[in-house]
Amino acid sequence: MLRSRFQVRGFTLLELLVVMVIAGVMLGMVSFNAMPSPRQVLENEARRIALLLQLARDEAIVRNTPVAFEADSERYRFLVRTNQTWQAIEKDDLLREREFKRTPMLLQIDPPLPPGSGPMRIVFGREPVDKPFLLTLAADEAQVAIRADGVGHFVVE
Numbered sequence: 001m002l003r004s005r006f007q008v009r010g011f012t013l014l015e016l017l018v019v020m021v022i023a024g025v026m027l028g029m030v031s032f033n034a035m036p037s038p039r040q041v042l043e044n045e046a047r048r049i050a051l052l053l054q055l056a057r058d059e060a061i062v063r064n065t066p067v068a069f070e071a072d073s074e075r076y077r078f079l080v081r082t083n084q085t086w087q088a089i090e091k092d093d094l095l096r097e098r099e100f101k102r103t104p105m106l107l108q109i110d111p112p113l114p115p116g117s118g119p120m121r122i123v124f125g126r127e128p129v130d131k132p133f134l135l136t137l138a139a140d141e142a143q144v145a146i147r148a149d150g151v152g153h154f155v156v157e
Contacts (some may be wrong), residue, residue, distance in 0.1 A: 006118050010047075013092040033120060035145060038139065038142045041102055041142075042102065042137060042139055042143075042144045043144050045100060045101050045137065045144075046137055046144040046145075046146055046156045047156050049069075049076070049135075049137075049146060050155070050156050051068075052094065052095065052155075053069055053122070053124075053146070053148065053154050055094060055150060056068075056069055056078050056095060056124055057082075057096070057152055059122040059127075060125060060126060061126060061127075061128060065081055065082065065086075065126065066080070066091075066123050066124065066126070067079070067081075067124050068080075068081070068121050068122060068124070069121065069122040069124075070098050070118070070119050070120065070121045070122075071103050071105075071107055071119065072107075072119050073100075073104035073106065074096070074100065074144075074157070075097060075099045075100060077089070077096070077098070078092075078095040078096075079121075080096075087120070102139040103139070104139070104140065105138070105139050106133075106136075106137070106138040107120050107135070107136070107137060108134075108135075108136040108138075109122070109133055109135050110133065110136070111133065116130065121156065127138070128152065129150055129151055130147050130148075130151075131150055132145070132148055132150040133148050134146070134147050135148070144156060144157070145157045
């Protein structure tokens, strides 16, 4: 009688262990890269603010009334000037009040605002040309600047 031999094929324990170690290392690298650094979070926040500043500038020209960006260490918002008073823009999904992702946020503007002028406020007028400025945001030992050239270009540095 002929007996057929079945050869058992499979992986050794050592081969399985090597695959598990490689998978663990790869998973660790992916999860490490998925968490943004404080600088990346701040750069993303600055890019968003730069786009919103450009939108606010355009909104001031279209509405033919001043629009302002106002910020403190916790949040920022946009205001519109009506009847000699500033009112928050509330019914606009883009120019609504927002909180900073990282707080407290240190804000500095150059040229500096006059002392005692209240919260930091950048006003966009009805004209397409305005004064250039540099807005610096700092949090968690990271620092990013938004440079405005006065003609509508906002660059994150």
